[in-house]
Amino acid sequence: MGYQKVARASDIPSGRGLCVSVDGIDVGLFRVGKRVFAMENRCPHAGDPLSEGVLEKCVVTCSAHGWDFDVRTGFRPDDADGFPIPCFAVRIDESDVYVDIEAVINMPPRSPSARPKV
Numbered sequence: 001m002g003y004q005k006v007a008r009a010s011d012i013p014s015g016r017g018l019c020v021s022v023d024g025i026d027v028g029l030f031r032v033g034k035r036v037f038a039m040e041n042r043c044p045h046a047g048d049p050l051s052e053g054v055l056e057k058c059v060v061t062c063s064a065h066g067w068d069f070d071v072r073t074g075f076r077p078d079d080a081d082g083f084p085i086p087c088f089a090v091r092i093d094e095s096d097v098y099v100d101i102e103a104v105i106n107m108p109p110r111s112p113s114a115r116p117k118v
C-alpha cells in the first residue's frame with residue numbers, strides 16, 4: 001500500500017493529536033515543531049484514543065488515566081524496555097502528511113489478525 005496522504009500538517013492542532021483512519025486502523029498524528037509523528041491511536045491501558053490526550057514536547061498524556069507515551073518512539077518515557085505502541089513512517093511533502101502503516105518503525109510488523117481486540 002505504501003504512503004497514503006492522510007492530512008495537512010496544519011490540520012494537526014498544537015498540543016493535541018489528530019486521529020485519522022488508514023486502512024481501518026486509527027492513527028494518531030502528533031506535531032512536534034516541524035515534524036509529525038504517527039502511532040496507533042489506541043492507549044494500551046484501556047483503549048482510549050491518545051489523540052485526545054495532551055501533548056507536551058514529545059510526550060502525549062492519555063486523557064483517560066494519565067499514561068504517557070513518547071510519540072517519537074511509542075515507549076513510555078519511564079519504561080524504555082516496555083512494549084511500545086506501533087509507530088509508523090511519516091513523510092511530509094509541501095505540508096501534506098503521508099503515513100505508511102506497513103512501515104512500522106519501532107517494532108516488528110504484526111498481522112492485522114494479531115492485533116488485540118478492543
Ligand code: FES
Binds near residue numbers: 064066
Ligand atoms: S486508557 Fe489511557 S491511561 Fe487508561
